[in-house]
Amino acid sequence: MPSATRKPQSRRAARREAIRDRLLEVVQRLLDDGESFTEISVERMVQEAGMSRSTYYVYFEDKGDLLRAWFGEIESEIAAAVSGWWEIDADSSREDLRAALARVVEVYHPHAPLMAATYDAAEYDPSVRELVNAMMGANIASLRKHIRNGQAAGFIDPDLPPAETAQWLTWMAERAFHVFLRGLRPAQLRTQIDAYTAIVWNTLYAPVRTGA
Amino acid sequence: MPSATRKPQSRRAARREAIRDRLLEVVQRLLDDGESFTEISVERMVQEAGMSRSTYYVYFEDKGDLLRAWFGEIESEIAAAVSGWWEIDADSSREDLRAALARVVEVYHPHAPLMAATYDAAEYDPSVRELVNAMMGANIASLRKHIRNGQAAGFIDPDLPPAETAQWLTWMAERAFHVFLRGLRPAQLRTQIDAYTAIVWNTLYAPVRTGA
DNA sequence: GGTTGATCGTACAGTATGTCCGGACACTAT
DNA sequence: ATAGTGTCCGGACATACTGTACGATCAACC
Missing domain, CATH: 1.10.357.10 (Tetracycline Repressor, domain 2)
Structure with a gap:
């Protein structure tokens, strides 16, 4: 059991940042190919980043x-x-x-x-x-x-x-x-x-x- | 049967214009209420104009x-x-x-x-x-x-x-x-x-x- | 070896789009 | 009156995307 004093949020926050950066790279690339953000589905984003859609929703509320x-x-x-x-x-x-x-x-x-x-x-x-x-x-x-x-x-x-x-x-x-x-x-x-x-x-x- | 020389397109074109104007009025009103076009569904648009969704697709290819x-x-x-x-x-x-x-x-x-x-x-x-x-x-x-x-x-x-x-x-x-x-x-x-x-x-x- | 955390796959409900079709209705020419 | 024609409606359908939920898996770590 992790001690109550060792905040479990920090690990999660760091993970969130890492995943965020990984996804943003993908999005950036798709945008550079001339697509608009609206046209990019979460599925597509997540798939090209080699990650499952459910993981996305663990770290982010929604697409925005x-x-x-x-x-x-x-x-x-x-x-x-x-x-x-x-x-x-x-x-x-x-x-x-x-x-x-x-x-x-x-x-x-x-x-x-x-x-x-x-x-x-x-x-x-x-x-x-x-x-x-x-x-x-x-x-x-x-x-x-x-x-x-x-x-x-x-x-x-x-x-x-x-x-x-x-x-x-x-x-x-x-x-x-x-x-x-x-x-x-x-x-x-x-x-x-x-x-x-x-x-x-x-x-x-x-x-x-x-x-x- | 309408004669082949009397173009049937003109009636349709006029109808399309009338419907277009009716719908645009609705859209305009919804936009003025602060919604964006993306947020307005065809269903909603068409319903507030007192028209069926299938009729919309008779006259228009798609939402745009x-x-x-x-x-x-x-x-x-x-x-x-x-x-x-x-x-x-x-x-x-x-x-x-x-x-x-x-x-x-x-x-x-x-x-x-x-x-x-x-x-x-x-x-x-x-x-x-x-x-x-x-x-x-x-x-x-x-x-x-x-x-x-x-x-x-x-x-x-x-x-x-x-x-x-x-x-x-x-x-x-x-x-x-x-x-x-x-x-x-x-x-x-x-x-x-x-x-x-x-x-x-x-x-x-x-x-x-x-x-x- | 058992607990934990992270991830995955899948399923589900909700919503939107665009297509298709059958039926209702009115108008009109015969 | 009746059959044809244009117009519209309602509903069904396939597809796609979103956000939620849950059980299974796998690796790390005490």
Whole structure:
């Protein structure tokens, strides 16, 4: 009998992580082959990972649980990358912005397929939807705050409506990351980052620079 | 017996349209209640429209066929609205741009729920996916051409990479229309159109104006 | 050698999709 | 009136996927 003090949860949690990673690898591969998460059945997933379906349901509540387990871990990594943007201020150059946005793209890029799967699953799985909405909400709120600060400090176009502009720009990035940056080779990202930088720079920061 | 010269297809086609509209009304209502198209079963749809499930399959191939039938008709309406944007040139004011974009938003807005459903169904229905990709591709190509023309004519920032910028801006609009403009009352659209105009104006046209 | 934990196979209920068919009903031409 | 035609309904069916349950198996470990 295992002692009551030795928590039995930790072994199980570790096992869950191992299985999760094994499955995510399979899912990633199937996604790269052009299938959507909705089209991938648990049976298929589990079979290609060499595991029985019943084992899956030992560790995961349902199909979406796999993505939820992954999302929780990745979220902070993304948030850390994005936070570099908020350090842009009156003293920053366009190159500084480019570096900050490039970092976001580069951190996001390897996770694009699974991220897209998560946004896909959000369409029919309410608990995934909640996660996704929370993340987007947080990102939008951060950018809105940055815009407000920048307007107060005079380095962001004062004519922009902060909340709405934050919404448009944040969702723009979301689509870009999931739809057309996905699958690009790192070298091909350069021009995409150029375009992203140009849009953000021209929209937010350029108007008050050329004017000054 | 109906004469062989009197095409029996026309009656059927008309009937199909009538049924399609009846069903789309139901779907629209369910979507407005916060459900996603994936979550709505044919059974439910058909039942709330007071029709049998077998009748549905007389007129439609599968679940996605309903959306495909609708999408074909609506596409040209959208395309017509967007084409106003391409008339912006060196002589146009920011107000002209705003009017053009406002028209796009206003034409799109009432169709937002069904459009979102179509983009949702694209995740698991390949033939819907094809339609959606074709439309986005066409829109992106139009904007890319506009950017190229504008750069040649000197009224659009020459530093922008045309293809990539077109991609980012087009997908930005897609998300906006489907995700957060959806459900807004017409009066609430004003500030959103302001933000949209500001982003497009600052990105494309403003840089070469303040500079000149 | 017996206990434990992890996994497997299988079976089951529930739900959805798409197909098929027989019957009911109305309209219409003869 | 009646037979043909178009339209719809209800139900049955095959298939597929989800999530749950349970007994069997196998390896590790005291």
